[in-house]
Amino acid sequence: MTFSKCVCLICQSAIAIPKKRNVERHFRTIHGKYDTDFPLKSELRKRKVKELKSQLSGQQSFFTQTSKAKVATEASFRVSHIIVKNKKSFQDGEMVKEAFVEAADSLFRDFKNKAEILSSIKALQLSRCTVTRRCEAMAEDLTQQLWTDIRDCDCFSLQMDESTDVSDTAQMCIFIRMVFSDITTKEELLTLLPMKEQTRREDIFQSFKNFVEKTQLPVYKLMSITTDGAPAMVGRLNGFIAKCRQDDDFPDFLNYHCIIHQQALCAKMxxxxxxxxVAMKIACSNRARSLQRRLFRAHLEKADCDHSELLLHTDVRWLSRGKFLQRFRELCPEIKEFFRVAAGHAEYTQLNDGQWLLDWAFLTDLTNMLNDLNLELQGKDKTVINMISSVNAFKRKMKHLSSKLQRHDLANFQNLASELEMQGKAFATFMCYPFREDAEVDSLASQIATLFHLNSSGVEDEILTLQADIELKSRAHGQFWNLLTEVKYPNIRKCATSLTALFGSTYLCESAFSHMKIIKSKYRSTMTDEHLEVCLRLAVSSYCPDYASLTDSIQCKSSE
Structure with missing residues (x-):
């Protein structure tokens, strides 16, 4: 009997209602000769029944093995996904399996079904080739999910940047932000385009154009492109953006120089x-020679300092400046003491110059504020509105701090206040909130209409209607723009959708390059471009592979 049904051992037929008379009727009607050929209670009958049971068990065991193989295959997909999301090598699957077996041997030592558990773990397919195939299949699944969303979205924007990998291949990274009818968004890696030869503006454009034609990317939905502001990208006549505008396939889109890049350039001033x-010379002199570095570490250890050594600073990673200056300031007393007792060091009179120390403390405070702004601009799902609001808030903060400095209020300049104490001296726009009564409707409508190619008078009417809408005003928080109906506010809704689509920076590309440097390291420098894109997509995507569908699509086998 299986699943509440009686199964005939002779003909494998199932009897729907498991009652004795139904079984007897089936046997006498279909298999009446069995009583003659195999007499009741005879040895011949017993052997036949045993043989039939064995056949049924074999058939059932086949399906059980198939089910176990299917489970093992799905598990191998899941483990492979974790391996690649953590940017590990394909061959690490074998190490994971070995660790799993060793751990299970201890964890399940007192379990009655320990042998069955170990058998299931050993059935996992995690060889290097298998993990590679699993990752390729999952990446293809994520790509299909992405293109489904691209087809369904109302509009999208792109951000792109280029960097070289460890084998000196230029990789053009492109991310997409899609906006849907309910004004929700998704940000995903669109593609990674390897550029084997030159990276001139025409090469970048041709590579992207080939991708658009090959994939049938619906560029008519394109709202904006955000780049890093390099001449090859934004050259007025022949830059990548200019070539896109000259191409009839592209709509009239906006383009942005990454706000984070702009902020970094301003900070370098x-x-x-x-x-x-002076600070760099002192740090480098300590770090350049092994003996001096060891002696300085020993000096800090004796002084029971919180830090063990100085940091270094490079202009390329300009954010390190604030941390470098802060660490230098915290260790300044120990640095001066080390220079006093150690022989062979140049004298730095600036470390005892009160004005120089004040300037240094002020630079440390201001650089830390710039670092905080830069970090605030980074991250996923940052819209242009968010980023411009952060920049405007910082500018207002700077004006406010300037007036506080003139009043000798140093509450926001902790390092400067500390230095003065040691020396003994005393010392956000309409799209954010559309219901402001002082909003200039004419000017606002004109700007929106010009920017998004809308009818100015229609925008004007909608703004006035919106500002008088009591219900909407009471709900002006969260996903506010989604409350506007397409019928009543077509222009403003289009404006909100377009602004939601815009990338304000190339942060996602820069973040992806950090992943890329780990994935394609000097130990995996022969990795192909195809596998690099596979690994990068699995590492950064917010999509989850459809493990069940992927498992059903292949022939499941257990590991030998």
Whole structure:
């Protein structure tokens, strides 16, 4: 009997209602000769029944093995996904399996079914080739999910940047932000385009154009492209953006220079060379020679400091400047003491110059504020509105702090206040909130209409209607723009959708390059471009592979 049904051992037929008379009727009607050929209670009958039972068990065991193989296959997909999301090598699957077996031997030592558990673990398919195939299949599944969303979205924007991998191949990374009818968004890796030869503006454009034609990317939905502001990307006549605008397949889109890049460029103007040069010379002199570095570490250990050594700073990673200056300031007393007792060091009179120390403390405070702004601009799902609001807030904060400094209020300048104490001296727009009564409707409508190619008078009417809508005003928080209906506010809704689509930076590309440097390292420098894209997509995607569907699509086998 199986699943509440009686199964005939002779003909494998199932009897729907498991009652004795139904079984007897089936036997006498279909298999009446069995009583003659195999007499009741005879040895011949017993042997025949045993043989039939054995056949049924074999058939059932086949299906059980198939089910176990299917479970093992799905598990191998899941483990492979974790391996690649953590940017590990394909061959690490064998190490994971070995560790799993060793751990299970201890964890399940007192379990009655320990042998069955170990058998299931050993059935996992995690060889290097298998993990590679699993990752290729999962990446293809994620790509299909992405293209389904691209077809369904109302509009999208792109951000793109280029960097070289460890084998000196230029990789053009492109991310997409899709906006759907309910004004929700998704950000995903669109593609990674390897550029084997030159990376001139025409090469970048041709590579992207080939991708558009090959994949049938619906560029008519394109709202904006965000780049890093390099001449090859934004050259007025022949840059990548200019070539896209000259191509009839592309719509009239917006383009942005990454706001984070702009903020970094502005921050570099705060150079204060006379401070940085001295601090860098001291740090480099300690770090350049092994003996001096060991002696300085021993000196800090004796002084029971919180830090073990100085940091280094490079202009490429400009965010390190704030951390470098902060660490230098915290260790300044120990640095001066080390220079006093150690022989062979140049004298740095600036470390005892009160004005220089004040300038240094001020630079440290201001650089830390710039670092905080930069970090605030980073991250996923940041819209242009969010980023511009952060920049505007920072500008207002700077004006406010300037007036506080003139009043000798140093509450926001902790390092400067500390230095003065040691020396003994005393010392956000309409799209954010559309219901402001002082909003200039004419000017606002004109700007929106020009930017998004809308009818100015229609936008004007909608703004006035919106500002008088009491119900919407009471709900002006969260996903506010989704409350506007397409019938009543077509222009403003299109404006909100377009703004939601815009990338304000190339943060996702820069973040992806960090993943890429780990994935394609000097130990995996022969990795193909195809596998690099597979690994990168699995590492950064927010989609989850459809494990069940992937498992059903292949022939499941257990590991030998």
């Amino acid at each position: 705060l150079n204060r060379k006379e401070i940085m040069d």
